Amino acid sequence: MRLSSISLVLFSSILAAAPADLILSAGRVITMDAQRRIIDNGAVAIAKGRILAVGPRAEIDKHYQAPKRIDRPDAILTPGLINTHTHAPMSLLRGIADDLDLQDWLRKFIFPAEARNVNEEFVRAGTRLAVLEMMLGGTTTYTDMYYFEQAIGDETRKAGMRAVLGQTIIGFPAPDYKTPEDSLAGAEKFIATFKNDPLITPAVAPHAVYTNSTETLKAARALANKHSVPFIIHVSETQQENIDFGMKHDRLTPTMYLESIGALEGRTLFAHMVWARTDDLVVLQRHKVGVSHCPSSNMKLSSGISNVPGMLALNLAVGLGTDGPAGSNNDLDLFEEMDLASKLAKVNTMDPKSMPAKTVFEMATILGAQALGMEKEIGSLEPGKRADLITLSLNSPHAWPAHDPYSMLVFSLKSCDVQDVVIEGKITVENKRPLTLNPVEIRRQAAAIRVKVDVSLK
Amino acid sequence: MRLSSISLVLFSSILAAAPADLILSAGRVITMDAQRRIIDNGAVAIAKGRILAVGPRAEIDKHYQAPKRIDRPDAILTPGLINTHTHAPMSLLRGIADDLDLQDWLRKFIFPAEARNVNEEFVRAGTRLAVLEMMLGGTTTYTDMYYFEQAIGDETRKAGMRAVLGQTIIGFPAPDYKTPEDSLAGAEKFIATFKNDPLITPAVAPHAVYTNSTETLKAARALANKHSVPFIIHVSETQQENIDFGMKHDRLTPTMYLESIGALEGRTLFAHMVWARTDDLVVLQRHKVGVSHCPSSNMKLSSGISNVPGMLALNLAVGLGTDGPAGSNNDLDLFEEMDLASKLAKVNTMDPKSMPAKTVFEMATILGAQALGMEKEIGSLEPGKRADLITLSLNSPHAWPAHDPYSMLVFSLKSCDVQDVVIEGKITVENKRPLTLNPVEIRRQAAAIRVKVDVSLK
Known part of the structure; x- marks a missing residue:
């Protein structure tokens, strides 16, 4: 000795x-x-x-x-904390439309405001604002689905932030691309730009099963697999989504449908997954699909309560997401989401032992990394990471x-x-x-763009 | 012109x-x-x-x-924001016992920790810590139910904080008084000390219907009315409370029982009121009983979801409360409670229009004041207040x-x-x-007392 x-x-x-x-x-x-x-x-x-x-x-x-x-x-x-779902540039629409019926919220406020305002300049300013808020709040990786993802990647990289960025593919004219074909081509260019970037992981993000054709979803999957990047999609956020989809697709759930068309063959992240049946969860288990749980959004939009304890019991990788900061949440604060994730599960299961603090902190770190397929790179403090x-x-x-x-x-x-x-x-x-962003400048730009949003709503 | x-x-x-x-x-x-x-x-x-x-x-x-x-x-x-329910000195027990079964939490942790540690010195240190946290977070009035309320009043007044302080009356030996009779006599002395104090409103706080005899509850009501001070009580926090009470009292709810013994004749505040039937709410309406809604606590302890939209529809005065910061909540943050109150109601009613932001801010201010019977004095910015x-x-x-x-x-x-x-x-x-409290000193004292708590749990 x-x-x-x-x-x-x-x-x-x-x-x-x-x-x-x-x-x-x-x-x-x-x-x-x-x-x-x-x-x-x-x-x-x-x-x-x-x-x-x-x-x-x-x-x-x-x-x-x-x-x-x-x-x-x-x-x-x-x-650092990992935000597995947001729409960063919507920070500029924060507070324009709260406490509304879901359809009014989307159709009278969000969609018109986006149609009239969202361009590359808006996306850049909104990204800088969102990244500043997230960084100051301890988020070191965020996951995005929006338009002009190339500009989001550029701003995120300049700020020194890590992100998984999904170019949106959607079956109607979007602010950046007018057809799914164009957005798929745009996504491929976007992937080429950021491939091997140390900070940015590009991804393909078809919006949802109800806004994309089977053909587009298959093409999006193929594109993701061709470049070994994640496929990110909103799934079963509302009960109405499942009901409407089931009526049109012989009672298939969105999850079963995605499996049936081969869209789960590869790295996949589901956002929300509120209305999941146990057999849906078994599908996720089989394909190692990650889930982004967004408690603020699910509560604020009255979407429902996700069965996260059930997902964890099946060893699914469930991370936390803020969702976008305009209506579905009004900030990008993972400390709030951690607190909510635990409390919501406890009151829903009527079991105060459900979702203990340690489990929730895992969701915000290593499990979130796993949901993104990045658990070898981030999510814990270990040599080599x-x-x-x-x-x-x-x-x-x-x-x-x-x-x-x-x-x-x-x-x-x-x-x-x-x-x-x-x-x-x-x-x-x-x-x-x-140290990497200028708050004074970001605030000035946010204030300037705000005026345009307000005017557009009148 | x-x-x-x-x-x-x-x-x-x-x-x-x-x-x-x-x-x-x-x-x-x-x-x-x-x-x-x-x-x-x-x-x-x-x-x-x-x-x-x-x-x-x-x-x-x-x-x-x-x-x-x-x-x-x-x-x-x-x-300033109004916290309508807490147990301030429990700040010193923050984080000692979370994510536990309710009975384990109370019987293995909270009650033993209180029995071994709670004395006047503990209460003074815990009050200073809690008041510092509340003040820094924008709370200007808080409502307390604990032991050694005289010491809590003294510390609160020294800090320049406004409070409604209820001396606890409970049917078993407590850290300050060993019998309900002694605690009633202590409450009367406490009321005499603070009567006409500009900052402190003394109150009588029988713990609950299941921890006090009918005789004690009647005596507490009489004492409150003799001095025109509020009567504060935990009511229907858990479903088990209602079930157990109903079995012993011919299916009366705690609310109906309190009405039947005359305990609602006068200024009254109910804390929690999670398991309320509509006929209970009508009783509250008839007697102008205020309610303290504590969303963090009700979620974290799996108590249930209070029907706040129903209470507001009946024009009840519903304020917000943090509850104690040890297990039922781990902070004293009304910004968190506002956010939660809205989101919890929205997901529970599946109506995103439920509990809009303005209504929730009313609960944190003018409605909270009304729940305390103080709406002529505080809760809004008006000349004379x-x-x-x-x-x-x-x-x-x-x-x-x-x-x-x-x-x-x-x-x-x-x-x-x-x-x-x-x-x-x-x-x-x-x-x-x-400006009125010394954070360095408060932290030092909290750290010193913490050691005693930890040792007592081994």
């Missing part, structure tokens, strides 16, 4: 510390690794965008040195006293507690200050 | 501006008065703890001058762009957007900095 301790000391004093680009330390590190290790006084060493090592601060400091470090003894350090992580200040009274860390993360801490954000090894937010 | 304008100008230039103690101005003032006026570039003049005038900033500045002013052109100014108000910074991206103000308040803004807090005309938080 004694000899080996001495030789270890000799060994480490002889060896120079290895170089890293960045070291972060915190009072507590929540790794979300396979053992769900929690390290008090922990640290993470980062180089070339990836995690070199995670461990006790004393060990990391002995073995690594870096030109830049962030030390937060009074903070929790966790993997991409360096996406956040620190959360414990400097507010709602964080005192500190008992269970998962309870804190899910039920007490808030997006405004996020102190630092690192994505792909780069600091994008330091001590609550965004 | 022209002449009268001129005479108005002459009149105001001749008259010196009237003295005020404090003037606040903001980009937008949400009054919550009878007309629900919203004033762009508005201001509020305050003197001797009360509101002198509310109007356009130009008018207020013409007619009033004050030695202190706070100008927030980039903020919303609203009435007590000066309880807050400003909310619009300086975060989740607040951009600014469309409907009620949607913003309920669905987008967060407790950390609260910038200034004024209670009884005194600034208690200025630019997010607490």
Whole structure:
């Protein structure tokens, strides 16, 4: 014992510390690794965008040195959060239409506002606003489905944010492309632009089964598989969707139909999946389809309550999504979605043990990564993974006293507690200050575009 | 027209501006008065703890001058928020026991932790922590039911916070009094201490129908009426409560039983009221009983979903409550409760028009005041009312762009957007900095007491 301790000391004093680009330390590190290790006084060493090592601060400091470090003894350090479903540029439509009947909301407000306003400039400004809000709130990866996805990718990359971006394919004229054929061709160009990008994962995103023909859905699947990118689609968000679809398709559910046409052969993410039958869930299990659970949206739009505990019992990969911030939600805050996901399941099952804090934090991190097919790259703090992580200040009274860390993360801490954000090894937010985006400019642009939205509604 | 304008100008230039103690101005003032006026570039003049005038900033500045002013052109100014139900000192037990079966939660964690830890020192430290959190989050009045209420009143008054404080009456030995008789006598002393206090409204708070005898409930009612103070009680929080009570009391509901023994004759507040029949609600309507709706708690503890839209349809005064911050909720954040109250009702009724943002903001302000029988004193910005108000910074991206103000308040803004807090005309938080409480000291005390809690659970 004694000899080996001495030789270890000799060994480490002889060896120079290895170089890293960045070291972060915190009072507590929540790794979300396979053992769900929690390290008090922990640290993470980062180089070339990836995690070199995670461990006790004393060990990391002995073995690594870096030109830049962030030390937060009074903070929790966790993997960055993963938003598995949104429509980022809709941030500019935030608050234009709430508390409305679903059809009025879409047909009198959202669709006209989009038809009159959504162009590349709008999409760029809305993306910058959404990415700023998400980054400041601890999101390091987001998943999008919208129009002009090329511009969204460009703005997201410039901001240093990670994203899975799905170019929308829809069976009626959209702001960017007028036909499904054009949007499929556009999606292929978009994929070519971002293929092998370290931050952007391009995807093909047919809107839904009821807005696309079988032919288009098959073509979208083929395109996704040709380039090994995800296929993302809204499925069974409302009961009406299932009823209407079943009437036209011999009582098939949207899920069974997608399976029957081969659309689940490959990496797939379903958004919402509120009205799922158990046999639908078994289909998802068979094809390893990921699910994005969006509790705020499902509640606010009265869509219904998704059977998430059932999905988790079947080992489905279920992540959390905010959905778009205009009507279906009015912010992009995964701390709110975590809190809601747990509370909604508890009141729905009438079981307070349902969806405990740890499970919900898994959904916001490693399970969300798995839902996107990216669990080898992101979602936990492990050597070799991409360096996406956040620190959360414990400097507010709602964080005192500190008992269970998962309870804190899910039920007490808030997006405004996020102190630092690192994505792909780069600091994008330091001590609550965004480093890659200009809030003053973003706000000015949002205000300018708002006027056009308001006028268009009169 | 022209002449009268001129005479108005002459009149105001001749008259010196009237003295005020404090003037606040903001980009937008949400009054919550009878007309629900919203004033762009508005201001509020305050003197001797009360509101002198509310109007356009130009008018207020013409007619009033004050030695202190706070100008927030980039903020919303609203009435302070009202928390109609909590157990403040339980803040020190935050996070010790989550995601548990209800009986395990109470019997293995909360009751033993309270029995071993709750004394006057604990209550004082816990109250300071809770009041700090509530104040920073925009709450200006809170309603409490706990033990050692005298100490809670003392700490609350020292912090400059407004509260309705109910001394608990319970049919088994409690940390402060060992019998209901002793606690009734203690409640009377407590009432005498705080009677006519500008900040503290004392109340009598029998815990529930199932933890008190008929005799005790009648005595509690008599004591409340003798001193014209509120009678506060948990009612029908769980279905089990109704079932068990009905079995013992010839199928009476707790509400009908309370009416039958005369316990609703006077100012009354029911906390929770989750399992209410329509005939129960008619009883509440007849006796003008206020209700505290606690969506976080009802969801987190799997209590059920309260029929709030039904209560509002019967014109009941329904306010919002956080419940205690240990297990039933893990924070004291009315912005979260507003968001939840709307979303929970929408998904429960499957009607997205249910509980619109404006209605929910009424619950957090003027309706909450009415539930407490204090609508003539607080809950809106009107001349003569007590000066309880807050400003909310619009300086975060989740607040951009600014469309409907009620949607913003309920669905987008967060407790950390609260910038200034004024209670009884005194600034208690200025630019997010607490002026009446010492966060460093409060945190140190919370950490010291935490150790005792943890040890007691082993």
